[in-house]
Amino acid sequence: MPHRHCRDVPVLAVAPAGPEGLANGLWRLELENPGFTGVKPGQFAMLRPPAWGFDPLWARPLSISRALDDRIVFHFLVAGRGTAAFTRLAPGEPVTVWGPLGQGFAVEPGAPTLLVGGGIGIAPFVEYAATHPTPGKLALLFGHRPPRSCYPYDELGAMIAVESFQDKTPEDIPRFVELLEKRIAEHAGGLVLACGPTPLLRSVKNLADKHGVRAQVSLENRMACGVGACLGCVAENPEGHRVQTCVKGPVFWADKVTL
């Protein structure tokens, strides 16, 4: 049986990410490590402060950005009531956490690997780069709208080759897709790993297919339990079967999921 935990652990720190994080709803949260070991980059945890009572009802899934012996770090975007409530947590306040959950990204030390992060989708790549046995084989292409300082971009830049693209208007997106195609084509024979909004994942899937590059995509989905029981977060596979994003994903091989 996989080793997982459900514990109430204290908040160590919660703060906007960088000087412009507050204005852009981008935050960094650190919790005491509930006992997570052997976290695979791309895995996530469910977080629910007991102080919520019954409203909001569900825990919220957050991608694990960094798993250290003493703490786990999350980067998140304020997207609704639950994530907004995370920003009001105080240091020392307990949060019920369970995980690590789901399937992480493939790690292939010999393969040139392109990491594609869209916005807050950059988060799991911090752990990926920090634990990869051959970081010299890694490159990150980061697409974003708020300033780079709102994300752990510099943290990644200290470990691997990074490149960013800020889209300020919708007209910028085709230029980003052009760049994405160029980088994916350069990784023929390697691996492309992507996390971000669904349109980005769809582009990665299509371009990887076009250039014969193996690709994985990390899906984001509304979840109630996170453990495969509620069947609320299903994605569809090419055979038309509905599969749980929480346990069969969130990281899928791109050809095994319909986007």
Added chain:
Amino acid sequence: MDLRVDLGGLTLKNPVMTASGTFGYGLEFAPYGDLRSLGGIVVKGLSLKPREGNPVPRLAETPSGMLNAIGLQNCGAERFLKSMLPGLPWRETPVVANLYACDTLEFAELAGLLASAEGVAALEVNISCPNVQAGGVLFGQDPALAARVTEAVKARAGSKPVMVKLSPNVTDIVAVAKAVEGAGADAISLINTLTGMAVDVRTRKPRLANVVGGLSGPAIKPVALRCVWQVSRAVSIPVVGMGGISSATDALEFILVGAGAVQVGTANFLRPDFSFRLAEELPLAAQALGITDLSTFRGSLAVG
């Protein structure tokens, strides 16, 4: 404190069961507690053939509750028996198979298949799911149909107890309860979800692809308590209560109004170790209230 409960021939070591549809096939929760500590495990509703369920979105969060329209996605009875059941500690904790079918013949066939498995201790008949087109809650809304399904299942269940899960989406739940009791049910469980909906004024769309879904969670507890109270006074078979149980006190409230045992549903999503913690906390909470014997406490609500 003696926590044992007899549910019409099904003996539980304590009154804490899991509710179908919220505990998967049981194994999903094994990393978070000892399945053997539970009174009973009611698994995800099973049909004869695998079902893919409804399109997404299937879930919506509501104040103190949630709506679901999963549509009984499941792996099918055969796969459950072959691949999941052997992994459950069925010798120590009774595994109850919840079953769903589209007509009485199919109910009978499925009941025969499930009851023949050694590791299945009892059957829970789902005549109350609001999220499927055929059958589902329709069986549970008509006392005569509910009785027919119960008879069909009972006829094929052999010596395994049959529990019928009722819907609150009826005018007179007691009439349905009496009908299934008359048809041979060994126990009754209630309530299934209340039909509800949630909409988004910005997109002008329903929040569920199925438009309507089943409401569960703490929001429905008052309705569930009322139903358990009404039904447990009207029938002589054991009643299992569920609907919004989120604490040991909630569980005791259901026992006070007449429930022999309880099932935990949505609270399993609040934290995956909830049912395990409840099994541990229930006797302590009872003792703290001066309750020394659950059987005399059961149904002892003072009215009038």
